[in-house]
Amino acid sequence: MLLKKINYRIALIGIIIVAQLVWGILFLLRILDYSEWISSALSVFSILVVLFLNMKEENASYKIGWIILIMALPVFGGLFYLVFGNKRPSRFMRSRLSMEHERVLPLLIQDRETAEGLESIDQRAIGTSRYVYSQSDYPVYGDTMTKYYPLGEEMFDDMLTEMEKAQHYIFFEYFIIEQGVMWDRMLEILIRKVQDGLDVRMIYDDVGSMFLLPGDFAKQMEGYGIRCMAFNRFRPILSVVMNHRDHRKILVIDGNTAFTGGINLADEYINVKERFGHWKDTGIMLKGAGVWSFTVMFLEMWNAFRDDRGDPREYRCKDGETAGYSSEGFVQPFSDSPLDNEPLGENIYIEILSQARDYVYIFTPYLIIDNELQTALRMAAKRGVDVRIVTPGIPDKKLIFRITRSNYLPLLRAGVRIYEYTPGFMHAKSYTCDDRIGVVGTVNMDYRSLYLHFECGVILYGNKSIMRIREDSLDTIQKSTEIFIEDIDKGFLSRVFDAILRVFAILF
Structure with a gap:
């Protein structure tokens, strides 16, 4: 089965990429063996990249993650950012x-x-x-x-x-x-x-x-x-x-x-x-x-x-x-793009959390979030909003699942309730809030969806489907396992490892 999926194109791409990596590393190491000044120059370049990052109007978590990686690899860190760090499309x-x-x-x-x-x-x-229309140019509709x-x-x-x-x-x-x-x-x-x-x-x-x-x-x-x-x-x-x-x-x-x-x-x-x-x-x-x-x-x-x-x-x-x-309330389809500097999908989620009074129920396959979204989740819970998140019980990628779990602890301490879908994998991406607003779409709660990918979804205002999402959320929660602080907090070394994983989360 695996051999059927590996065609000549994939094999060729893999060979070329590995060859580029090996050649590049050997070339740089060869130069560094003979030229200490080049090593110093690359270290200075890494410092300049850090200063450049600090000046950019960039997401703070994204900047901090890259700064730590660059300073941990002072010779190659700046070059690494130059190749992989720019979030803008070509x-x-x-x-x-x-x-x-x-x-x-x-x-x-x-x-x-x-x-x-x-x-x-x-x-x-x-x-x-109005905010969504101003950023995505897609209006709200009735008669839907x-x-x-x-x-x-x-x-x-x-x-x-x-x-x-x-x-x-x-x-x-x-x-x-x-x-x-x-x-x-x-x-x-x-x-x-x-x-x-x-x-x-x-x-x-x-x-x-x-x-x-x-x-x-x-x-x-x-x-x-x-x-x-x-x-x-x-x-x-x-x-x-x-x-x-x-x-x-x-x-x-x-x-x-x-x-x-x-x-x-x-x-x-x-x-x-x-x-x-x-x-x-x-x-x-x-x-x-x-x-x-x-x-x-x-x-x-x-x-x-x-x-x-x-x-x-x-x-x-x-x-x-x-x-x-017949108009069942209102709908607003939206498209989120990495072409602009506005993380529209994330801001829609934050907007829902900021206006919640009673509850917010969330389905997401990944929970790899920045400080802004984490703060919005914690603030809603501290205001007394019933915030519940359902993530997979059986992960599709074990490392990503560990990074997802590394974000649980501060949320649990703030009063957010987290569940893992016991029967299997949770791939849905939806929010529902106070029986009055909801979102169904493609936007995961991770860096790739929020910052790098082209995404879409529908916001529902006063729509009958919001109640169906709520019913599905409660039914799914009944089938899921609630996670508590003692399930996650495994001591100091575990917390240090999770902190390291969160730094590298910008790469996933």
Whole structure:
């Protein structure tokens, strides 16, 4: 099974990267053997990098982590940051995406009547909505029906049903696609729809799917008539550019139906294949006006890197096609991007915690957080808010799980209640607060999601699905094991080891 997943491309990339590392280390060591002044120069360079970091308007936890690493490796630390430390995407990626975003801005004007409707029912929520609109340019909508899914298999059934109904187009954008029961059933529908004349396009992340798909997957899809793009194709160079991945999960059908959430297109997400026990994931379906933002999100990414552009206006439903959906409160799809200096996903989470009065329930697969988010969680708990977090009971990566657990202790001491999902792996990413606001999306509580990846989600205001998320949260908590201070605090050496892990968390 493993040999089937290792194709020539992966093997070649691995060889080239190892060769670069070995050559670089040997070259530097060779120089240092003969030139002490070069060693001194590199140490001075590392000090200059530390000063540069201190001047940057950067997240404090991120800066402190890098400063410690650089000072611990004074000769090579500065070079290490130069190669891996910059969080900004490449100039090419920034220019293409920024240019395309400017083109779609006129299509994302906030409807004043809708904003006033939200303000009339919740003046605190309208502040959140205005902030999200000011940073992501995606407005809030009424006239949108939602359906929350507590498990991937339940959402998959509706995805198939809605795909069968498609009459004009189907757009896919996923971090992971793996051949198996889930993808094979979807592909069969897509091929038929292409034969019927529908416009079918898909984007998948090249790194997310690298070990799961054949090297010529995009070519295979084009052969079926499915237009296909691998995002940010991996190149065997030592560059932080490869860190910026498309972690979004979007399915748009005919401009009137959209799906998003944590669910990728692989069999473990629908529990057809057991991987790390029972796989707990969540998603949401939108029908109506709010789907327009997901249509624009997809085409913005597509048009930035493909010549066969799609004019978003040609894919917008007419008013009459979305007006029939009853408004269950309000929805605000959003997209978070590393192109700006605003950690929108994190700030949405902090905003929810800051306005909470009664409770906040959280699902997250990872808990690798900076000081700002940790402070928001602790402050909410100290105000008397019932803050509960559910993380995996069976981890997918043991080291990452240890880093996740290293963040438990200060939260537990502040009164945050933490649970581990006993049946298996928790992959969902959701917040629900006070029966009035909730989020379902792709944003993990870790550095990669919050700072490096392209992400998306939906904020729900006064929406019926919020109560379904709450019910699912309480049901999931009942199936989980609560973690207490004595389970985590194993003494001084354990705390020191955890502190070291938190320093290196910026690399994960």
